[in-house]
Amino acid sequence: MMTQSFAQQQQEFVRDGYTVARGMFAAHEVAAMLDHYMQMNIEHSHKGDVSAITEESDPLKRYPRLLQMHRWDEVSLQFLLDERIRVCMTEILGSEPYAVQTMIYYKPPTARGQALHQDQYYLRVEPGTCCAAWLALDDCDEENGCLQVVPGSQALPVLCTVAADTAQSFTDVTVPVPAEMNVVPVRMRAGDVLFFNGQLIHGSYPNTSSQRFRRSLIGHYVVGEAEKVYKWYHPALRFDGSVVTLGESQDGSECGVWVEQDGTPVVEMIGKTKAVGIAQ
Numbered sequence: 604m605m606t607q608s609f610a611q612q613q614q615e616f617v618r619d620g621y622t623v624a625r626g627m628f629a630a631h632e633v634a635a636m637l638d639h640y641m642q643m644n645i646e647h648s649h650k651g652d653v654s655a656i657t658e659e660s661d662p663l664k665r666y667p668r669l670l671q672m673h674r675w676d677e678v679s680l681q682f683l684l685d686e687r688i689r690v691c692m693t694e695i696l697g698s699e700p701y702a703v704q705t706m707i708y709y710k711p712p713t714a715r716g717q718a719l720h721q722d723q724y725y726l727r728v729e730p731g732t733c734c735a736a737w738l739a740l741d742d743c744d745e746e747n748g749c750l751q752v753v754p755g756s757q758a759l760p761v762l763c764t765v766a767a768d769t770a771q772s773f774t775d776v777t778v779p780v781p782a783e784m785n786v787v788p789v790r791m792r793a794g795d796v797l798f799f800n801g802q803l804i805h806g807s808y809p810n811t812s813s814q815r816f817r818r819s820l821i822g823h824y825v826v827g828e829a830e831k832v833y834k835w836y837h838p839a840l841r842f843d844g845s846v847v848t849l850g851e852s853q854d855g856s857e858c859g860v861w862v863e864q865d866g867t868p869v870v871e872m873i874g875k876t877k878a879v880g881i882a883q
């Protein structure tokens with residue numbers, strides 16, 4: 604059951620960079636998606652992202668995340684263009700966004716998480732940014748590696764990345780977070796949708812449970828005023844499924860690093876991001 608008004612959600616989204624729409628998807632819809640995506644894992648795991656998987660024993664080898672399924676799977680396309688998501692995002696963003704990506708994370712027991720990052724580092728939307736709709740297909744909390752976010756970090760520019768701890772993360776880059784900013788868990792029930800700004804620092808820690816999966820289905824969108832997005836995210840779709848023609852943003856945009864000013868960490872734009880290795 605959804606409990607908050609769109610106005611409250613928009614307020615939270617603007618203040619914190621994210622908001623959770625509780626119970627947006629019903630239990631029977633989540634159950635049908637779980638059946639569908641577990642079958643997809645059996646049939647299509649060879650198409651999954653195993654770029655960072657080096658050990659046979661890595662649980663992600665059997666359950667790699669899949670990307671851009673909506674380009675060949677109707678259930679994923681329907682999720683990406685879901686009317687509830689369209690209405691909620693249009694309310695919180697102020698205009699209707701365009702859809703550019705789907706991802707399914709299985710995150711089986713003991714799997715690594717994904718180091719803290721900003722999606723805009725990958726999508727490179729111009730002007731503006733991107734936004735995600737992250738649907739929990741399992742109840743998630745710290746034990747099974749729920750999403751972690753840094754409230755307020757959506758106000759930051761894209762930060763320059765540093766090496767991540769690949770014992771904890773299946774991706775190898777992260778962004779530094781000063782001690783003054785908090786990393787907080789987003790505990791969710793299956794069927795809840797987390798909407799977050801593309802500049803928001805987020806990621807997840809390993810699944811420490813021995814039995815629980817932490818499956819999530821994710822749609823990525825670009826704001827309605829966007830004119831360009833990185834090459835891997837074409838074609839962008841309107842919510843009626845038609846293609847909107849956007850330009851391609853370039854490799855190597857500016858990025859910021861933390862410096863201290865009067866004892867306070869501030870971001871200075873002194874770096875340049877490199878070409879990115881894989882869509883996120």
Ligand SMILES: O=C(O)CCC(=O)C(=O)O
Nearest residue numbers: 708717722735806807821
């Ligand atoms: O689900 C996760 O652990 C990370 C997901 C993520 O980074 C994203 O949706 O952009």
